[in-house]
Amino acid sequence: MELITINDLKVHYPIRSGFFNRVTDYVYAVDGVDFTIERGKTYGLVGESGSGKSTIGKAIVGLEKITSGSIIYEGQDVTKKRVRKGMQYNKDVQMIFQDSMSSLNPKKRVIDIIGEPIRNFEKLSDQEEKKKIKGLLDIVGMPEDALYKYPHEFSGGQRQRIGVARAVATNPKLIVADEPVSALDLSVQAQVLNFMKKIQREYNLSYLFISHDLGVVKHMCDNIAIMNKGRFVEIGTREDIYTNPQHIYTKRLLSAIPKIDVADREEHKELRRKVEREYVQNEKEYYGSNGRVFDLKNVSPTHQVALASAKSGGVQ
Numbered sequence: 001m002e003l004i005t006i007n008d009l010k011v012h013y014p015i016r017s018g019f020f021n022r023v024t025d026y027v028y029a030v031d032g033v034d035f036t037i038e039r040g041k042t043y044g045l046v047g048e049s050g051s052g053k054s055t056i057g058k059a060i061v062g063l064e065k066i067t068s069g070s071i072i073y074e075g076q077d078v079t080k081k082r083v084r085k086g087m088q089y090n091k092d093v094q095m096i097f098q099d100s101m102s103s104l105n106p107k108k109r110v111i112d113i114i115g116e117p118i119r120n121f122e123k124l125s126d127q128e129e130k131k132k133i134k135g136l137l138d139i140v141g142m143p144e145d146a147l148y149k150y151p152h153e154f155s156g157g158q159r160q161r162i163g164v165a166r167a168v169a170t171n172p173k174l175i176v177a178d179e180p181v182s183a184l185d186l187s188v189q190a191q192v193l194n195f196m197k198k199i200q201r202e203y204n205l206s207y208l209f210i211s212h213d214l215g216v217v218k219h220m221c222d223n224i225a226i227m228n229k230g231r232f233v234e235i236g237t238r239e240d241i242y243t244n245p246q247h248i249y250t251k252r253l254l255s256a257i258p259k260i261d262v263a264d265r266e267e268h269k270e271l272r273r274k275v276e277r278e279y280v281q282n283e284k285e286y287y288g289s290n291g292r293v294f295d296l297k298n299v300s301p302t303h304q305v306a307l308a309s310a311k312s313g314g315v316q
Ligand SMILES: Nc1ncnc2c1ncn2[C@@H]1O[C@H](COP(=O)(O)OP(=O)(O)O)[C@@H](O)[C@H]1O
Pocket: 013, 014, 027, 028, 029, 047, 048, 049, 050, 051, 052, 053, 054, 055, 056
């Protein structure tokens, strides 16, 4: 069952310049994307830095004004602040950021960091609130004595787990996780991802999981969108993306996943070189005039790729 649907979302940032500070151009950060996140499922959003992923995440939680399009949550367009307020959207939809050092208030103790969203949305006695916060810490594998510590007293992985605990404090239905493990070591990444999965099962949560690394999202996502230049170049199930990638950009991202196994390294290097050659030779076929990403076409009922349509002869 669907939880939230994004229709033809566009976010264009004005560029101002000159003496009169006039708008002279726009950054087309997000330029027409459509997708649906199902209840209890994880939707992956993957692309290089600058492709527009965070802008989509921020637009969904209401941190970024949209240029056009709609975001439909429980039948209502939540791009309007008034609508979000009227339906407790801000309680239902939470965000986790990459950089927990700056997203957790350094002057506050954990009990207040996690307590804040609870106080905003629930009326609990001090005792009840403390019990709830302890429960949340427990879910992310943190000991009780973390309650009275400050963010700087924890490791990066621990801080990110506190960020997860804070995000689930309001019993949300959707969490936008923007590169939640990108700043962490590989071994710690796995740990945080496991906690996120466990919480997902317990709360029947949906995630929008944002990453620049297809390796990270592999074990998290049910469906994945590959994003490039503000648009989707390919969307599909995890299976579609990893076993049957069609767009050259997707293939390139896949070949960029680091190989841990030393034995495969040479073979992997050769694959990367091959994909890179293919990319250089065929790049033009995969993009329209001005380098614009084509509209998505169905490859199968679950799989869509931005290919030039036969009718327009590759020009759009
Ligand atoms: N507030 C802003 N004003 C102008 N341009 C912005 C702003 N925020 C992001 N951008 C630009 O929009 C594009 C997409 O950014 P972003 O969504 O942060 O990408 P990603 O998260 O994939 O790295 C980039 O070119 C970025 O420089």
